Amino acid sequence: MNLRCKSFILGFISFFTLSFSSNNILPAEESFLVFSQLAEKINAVKSMEFTLTNQERIEGKMLKGIQKVTMNTSPFQCHITMIEPGKGEELIYAGSKYKNQAIYEPSGFPYFQIELDPYGSLMRKNNHHTIFDLGFKKMMMILDYHMKSSAYNMTVTEMVMDKKEIYKIEIDFTNFKYYNLKVDRTETISDVAKRLFVSDYMLSEMNNVTFYDNLKVGSTIVVPNAYAKKIELYIDRSNGLPFAQVVYDDHGLYEKYEFSDLKINIPIPEKRYDAEMLGKTL
Numbered sequence: 001m002n003l004r005c006k007s008f009i010l011g012f013i014s015f016f017t018l019s020f021s022s023n024n025i026l027p028a029e030e031s032f033l034v035f036s037q038l039a040e041k042i043n044a045v046k047s048m049e050f051t052l053t054n055q056e057r058i059e060g061k062m063l064k065g066i067q068k069v070t071m072n073t074s075p076f077q078c079h080i081t082m083i084e085p086g087k088g089e090e091l092i093y094a095g096s097k098y099k100n101q102a103i104y105e106p107s108g109f110p111y112f113q114i115e116l117d118p119y120g121s122l123m124r125k126n127n128h129h130t131i132f133d134l135g136f137k138k139m140m141m142i143l144d145y146h147m148k149s150s151a152y153n154m155t156v157t158e159m160v161m162d163k164k165e166i167y168k169i170e171i172d173f174t175n176f177k178y179y180n181l182k183v184d185r186t187e188t189i190s191d192v193a194k195r196l197f198v199s200d201y202m203l204s205e206m207n208n209v210t211f212y213d214n215l216k217v218g219s220t221i222v223v224p225n226a227y228a229k230k231i232e233l234y235i236d237r238s239n240g241l242p243f244a245q246v247v248y249d250d251h252g253l254y255e256k257y258e259f260s261d262l263k264i265n266i267p268i269p270e271k272r273y274d275a276e277m278l279g280k281t282l
Contacts, residue, residue, distance in 0.1 A: 023157055023158070023159045024157065024158040024159070025155060025156070025157050025158075026156045026157070026158065030156070031154055031155070031156035031169075032154075034156050034167055034169070034235070035154070035156070035169065037240060038140075038169075038233070038235060038240065038241075038242070039140055039144075041239070041240040041241050042136040042137060042140055042241065042242075043137075044265075045073055045135065045136060045241070045264055045265065046072065046073055046074070046265050047070075047071065047072050047073065047264070047265055047266055047267075047268050048069070048070070048071050048073075048135060048262070048263065048264055048265075049068075049069070049070045049071075049261070049262070049263040049266060049268075050068075050069055050259045050260065050261055050262045050263070051066065051067070051068050051069070051083075051259070051260045051261045052065075052066070052067050052068075052069050052134075052257065052258070052259060053065075053066050053257070053258040053260070054066075054255070054256070054257045054258075055253075055255065055256050055257075056126075056127070056128045056201075056254075056255045057251075057253065057254050057255065058126050059205070062253070063126055064084065065082075065084060065085065066082075066083040066084040067080050067081060067082050067083055068080070068081045068083065069134060070268055070272055071134055071135060072268060073135060073137070075095050076093070076095065076132060077092075077093060077094050077095060077272075077273045078091075078092065078093050078131055078134055078273075079091070079092045079272050079273060080092075080131070082107075086107065087107065088107030089104070089105065089106055089107045090104070090105040090107075090278045090279065091103065091104045091105070091116075091131075092272075092273050092274075092275060092278065093118060093131055093273075094273040094274075094275075097273070098115070098275065099115075100118075101115040101116060101117065101118070102115070102116045102117075102118050102123065102131065103115060103116075103275045103278065104116050105275075105278035105279050113275060113278065118130055118131050118132065119190075119211070121211075121212075124201075124211060127201070128199060128201040128202075128255055129201075136241065136242060139231075139233075139242075139245060141197065142197045142227045143171065143227075143231065145197040146173065146197060146226045146227055147171070150173050150175065150176075150225060150226045151173070151174045151175045152171055152172060152173045152174060153171070153172045153174060154169065154170065154171050154172075155169075155170045155172075156168070156169050156170075157170075161234075164236065164237075164238075165237040165238070166234055166235055166236060166237055166243075167233075167234075167235040167237060168232065168233075168234055168235075169232065169233040169234075169235065170230065170231075170232050171230065171231045171232075171233075172229070172230050173225075173226040173228065173229055173230070175225065176224065176225065176226050176228070176229040176249075176250065177224070177225055178206075178222050178223065178224050178225070179222070179223065179225060180220045180221070180222060181220065181221050181222070181223045182218070182219075182220050183215045183216060183217055183218065183219045183220070183221060184217065184218075185217065186214050186215075186217060187214065187215060188211060188212060188213065188214055188215065189203045189204050189207065189209050189210070189211055189213075189215065189221075190211045190212075192215070192221070192223065196223060197227060198223060198224055198226070198227050199227060199254075202224065202249070202254075203221065203223060206222050207221045207222060209221070224249070227247070228247045228248055228249055228254060229248050229249050229250050230247075230248040231245065231246070231247050231248075232244075232245065232246045232247075233245050239262075239264065241262070241264065242259065243258065243259050243260070243262065244256075244257070244258050244259070245257050
């Protein structure tokens with residue numbers, strides 16, 4: 001079973017053919033205005049529907065997933081229907097309604113619903129992120145943290161792509177590097193990543209440590225000083241929200257996400273997050 005559940009705002013770019021008819025690099029003051037307006041737009045999102053196409057580098061290979069997602073941001077709830085891989089599989093998370101477990105509906109054998117820990121090994125297998133990273137806010141939190149603590153260059157370009165007016169935001173973390181961190185407390189790789197706003201999947205892979213085991217106090221792990229070497233955000237000027245994101249580390253493409261068929265702040269029936277409705281048309 002492979003659940004390609006993400007957000008990341010983490011959501012965003014396929015390497016589709018880009019058709020640019022005009023480019024205009026904005027001055028610094030306008031660039032920061034565009035970025036701050038993006039944050040405001042994201043904070044105003046309460047509910048979303050979209051198709052998420054994602055690619056992530058897993059053990060040196062780019063793996064692809066496509067899923068249809070419906071979600072509320074607060075309290076967090078989501079419904080995911082897999083398109084690729086695992087076509088027809090469904091999953092919901094409805095918080096305390098199901099004791100904070102995700103309910104998984106297979107498209108074939110074993111033909112019955114399964115409760116899954118959203119942070120558990122089955123949900124995290126071949127996934128950079130948890131379901132709680134779905135949407136836009138996670139990436140903005142990451143950028144907010146590292147743009148305050150790390151050296152970076154930001155370029156914002158007005159352009160037209162496939163007849164759509166967009167902003168392309170490029171953020172280069174100019175001193176991106178790895179360093180040795182001495183473990184001085186009892187915590188997991190995921191705890192470290194959350195504290196430093198970096199990828200726990202990257203830390204796990206780099207240090208050959210699982211998400212779940214406590215690190216040995218006094219040991220040393222390798223961590224990056226920023227989430228990525230470079231992050232690109234593609235913003236649809238018609239709604240002010242991201243439709244694509246691409247993330248690079250020092251080896252090249254690390255993860256990329258694309259949102260399509262995006263609908264914002266629409267009413268979502270409570271039954272959408274009901275286990276009894278899985279496998280049924282709402």
